Amino acid sequence: MSLFSSLGKHARKSRNHSIGMQGFLVLWSTQSLSQLGSQMTSFALLIWVYQQSNSALASALLAACTYAPYICSGVLMSAVVDRCNVKVVMVLCDGASALCTVAIVVLYAKGSLELPYLYALSAVSGFMGSLQQPASEVAISAVTTTANRQRAGGLRSLSYAVNTMLVPLLATALLSAWGFPTVVVVDLTSFVLASVCLMTVVRIPVLNMGGTAEDRESYGQALLGAWTWLRGHHDILKALLFMAVVNLFASMDDAALTPMVLSRTGSQHSLGIVNATAGLAMLVGAIIVTLSPRPADRMHTMILSMLCSFGTGNMLLALPLGLPWWCVGIACCWVAVPIEMTNQDAMMRDAVPLGMQGRVYAFRNALQYATIPCGSALAGWLIDRVFTPMMGHAPRPGWAVLFTGGAGGAEGAVNLDGGQARGAGAGMMLMVDGLLGVLLCLCALYDHRRAAGTAAM
Numbered sequence: 001m002s003l004f005s006s007l008g009k010h011a012r013k014s015r016n017h018s019i020g021m022q023g024f025l026v027l028w029s030t031q032s033l034s035q036l037g038s039q040m041t042s043f044a045l046l047i048w049v050y051q052q053s054n055s056a057l058a059s060a061l062l063a064a065c066t067y068a069p070y071i072c073s074g075v076l077m078s079a080v081v082d083r084c085n086v087k088v089v090m091v092l093c094d095g096a097s098a099l100c101t102v103a104i105v106v107l108y109a110k111g112s113l114e115l116p117y118l119y120a121l122s123a124v125s126g127f128m129g130s131l132q133q134p135a136s137e138v139a140i141s142a143v144t145t146t147a148n149r150q151r152a153g154g155l156r157s158l159s160y161a162v163n164t165m166l167v168p169l170l171a172t173a174l175l176s177a178w179g180f181p182t183v184v185v186v187d188l189t190s191f192v193l194a195s196v197c198l199m200t201v202v203r204i205p206v207l208n209m210g211g212t213a214e215d216r217e218s219y220g221q222a223l224l225g226a227w228t229w230l231r232g233h234h235d236i237l238k239a240l241l242f243m244a245v246v247n248l249f250a251s252m253d254d255a256a257l258t259p260m261v262l263s264r265t266g267s268q269h270s271l272g273i274v275n276a277t278a279g280l281a282m283l284v285g286a287i288i289v290t291l292s293p294r295p296a297d298r299m300h301t302m303i304l305s306m307l308c309s310f311g312t313g314n315m316l317l318a319l320p321l322g323l324p325w326w327c328v329g330i331a332c333c334w335v336a337v338p339i340e341m342t343n344q345d346a347m348m349r350d351a352v353p354l355g356m357q358g359r360v361y362a363f364r365n366a367l368q369y370a371t372i373p374c375g376s377a378l379a380g381w382l383i384d385r386v387f388t389p390m391m392g393h394a395p396r397p398g399w400a401v402l403f404t405g406g407a408g409g410a411e412g413a414v415n416l417d418g419g420q421a422r423g424a425g426a427g428m429m430l431m432v433d434g435l436l437g438v439l440l441c442l443c444a445l446y447d448h449r450r451a452a453g454t455a456a457m
Contacts, residue, residue, distance in 0.1 A: 023143040024152055027202045030194040031136065032159035034094070037190035039163055040171040041101055042066070044183045045118065047175065058115060065119045069127040070369045077131055079222040081358030086135040086142070087204055091195050093132035098191045100125040105184045133365060134358040141349045141357055142204045149349055153342030154290025161282035161338065226359035229352075234451075236351055236360075239299060239344055242444050244367040246306055246340075249437045251375030253314065253333070256383060256429040260317065261326065263423030270323050274330050281331035285338035298343040299448055305336035305343075307441035314434025318427045320403065379429055387432075388425030403427040 050059050081089055100121045107113040144152045174182045230237045261271045295301045309332060316329030352360045391403060403424040 021144070021148050021151075023202050023204075024140065024148070025155075026197055027139060027143060028152070028155055028159065030197040032156075032163065034190045034194035035159075036163050036166065036170075037187035038097070039167045040174070040183050041187045043167050043171040044175055044180055045104070045122075047171075048180065049115065049118070053115065061119060062122055064373065065122040066126040066129075067369050067373075069123065069130040070133075070365045073127055073130055075359075075362045075366050076223070077362075079226075079359055081131060081134045081138060081362070082222065082355055086138045086358075087198060087202075089135040090132055090139065090198060093128040093135070094191055094195060096128045097125040097132075098188055100128075101184055101187060105181055108180060130362070130365070134361040137361045138354065138357045139202075139204050141354055143202065144349070146350055149346040150292070150294045150342065151290055153345045154286055154292075154338065156345070157338030157341050158283065158286035158290060160341075161279060161286050164282065165276070165279040223359065226356055226363065229356055230360065230363065233351060235299065236348060238444075238447070239302070239347060240364050240367055242303070242440075243340075243344060243364075244371045245440055246437070247368050248371040248375040249310070249433050249440070251372040252379035252382075252433045253317075253430060255376045255379035256426040256433070257317065257330075259383060260423055260426035260430065263420065263426065264320060265323065273323065274326055277327040278330045278334040281334040282337055285335040286342075288335075289339050289342045294346075295343065297452075298347040300445075302340045302343050302347075303441050303445045303448060305339040307438060307445070309333045309336040310434045310437030310441060314430050314437065318403065318431035318434065320424075320427065379433070383422070383425050383429050386425075387428045388422050391421045391424035391428065403431070 046059050046062060049062050053059075104113065104118065104121055107117055140152065140156075170186075171183055174186065230240075257274070258271060261274055262268070265271075313329045313331075313333030316325050316332065319325075348360070348364070349357075
């Protein structure tokens with residue numbers, strides 16, 4: 001009798017696992033499609049802003065208006081996510097963002113679209129995204145289990161990689177063929193499909209509704225509770241801080257990559273090949289992590305993946321080795337990203353209580369997005385004001401041969417033109433950033449192993 005009972009329990013468990021994964025697959029596929037549409041609109045708007053203003057600063061301000069709410073208001077409003085029906089939050093926030101998109105296309109059609117209007121509407125859309133994103137994370141946790149979160153995280157990385165490759169191709173094709181309104185139509189269609197599937201197909205349990213103790217907390221207590229929880233779980237807090245610094249260094253790499261390739265080759269085609277290689281490498285990494293079993297130590301896996309990324313990819317990108325080696329270097333950098341993202345995501349979902357995930361994910365987003373613009377600005381300043389002048393004026397130190405491919409030292413220095421000096425300066429930036437990344441990973445690895453050894457005693 002006990003044998004049949006255990007078999008029945010195993011069958012029910014497998015069936016529930018399958019049903020939960022089916023719910024995730026519907027949510028993941030429709031939300032990924034919606035994100036594809038939204039990213040195409042954002043890409044098209046960036047092109048329009050640059051064409052209208054011929055200013056990189058104007059384009060940067062558009063991105064800043066979109067992401068600033070994640071830093072400023074996302075944390076303050078995160079308690080709302082943990083107190084409401086996440087389905088309702090997701091649909092309302094996506095709907096408000098869709099209305100902003102409609103307003104933009106109406107102004108565009110009337111010839112009245114100006115940068116201040118676009119910045120304001122982008123800020124409103126960004127504010128809605130700062131609420132929708134934590135709600136989406138809670139929804140994914142609710143429809144997955146510990147057993148399938150490795151696969152779920154890998155699939156999310158897979159869709160991110162695919163969207164990264166498809167967005168510029170599809171957006172530019174639609175813009176060239178039918179114009180900006182067509183991009184918006186695709187965006188709104190994907191939003192409607194995702195919203196209908198979310199409300200009618202995906203089953204997400206209603207969290208924190210009714211008279212539970214958490215609902216009786218004040219708003220301030222709810223926010224403080226999330227921070228108190230993080231302080232009491234050092235492993236999660238360390239993972240968030242580690243990734244915040246990794247994003248700082250990664251954004252410095254991104255800022256240095258374009259001037260490095262363009263200055264050394266003078267070819268946009270070469271830059272396109274490097275970027276395409278990055279997308280393909282991320283796709284390969286996503287497939288690997290989707291098919292891989294759950295690692296015994298997720299934090300250890302995260303640190304090692306970033307150590308390989310900084311230790312190999314940055315070194316190859318920094319040196320004037322030519323396009324084939326740069327493609328190998330960018331592949332080494334980006335193939336590790338899905339591995340890190342998936343393990344961090346699964347570690348947080350397993351550890352953070354479901355009723356607190358909205359607030360904790362909002363803290364994570366604030367840390368992630370705060371370091372990215374800082375890294376981009378710092379890298380630009382270092383390349384323009386420090387490393388390029390260092391490479392462009394003789395005499396240069398002997399090790400400059402690593403970045404210039406020519407003679408170094410006080411007597412044999414070669415004079416580089418402005419473009420060559422900028423490429424060498426960007427290469428030096430990549431080398432320094434890679435060494436700092438390696439040092440960060442080694443320190444994190446030492447701290448993690450020491451903490452693990454202490455816990456085992």
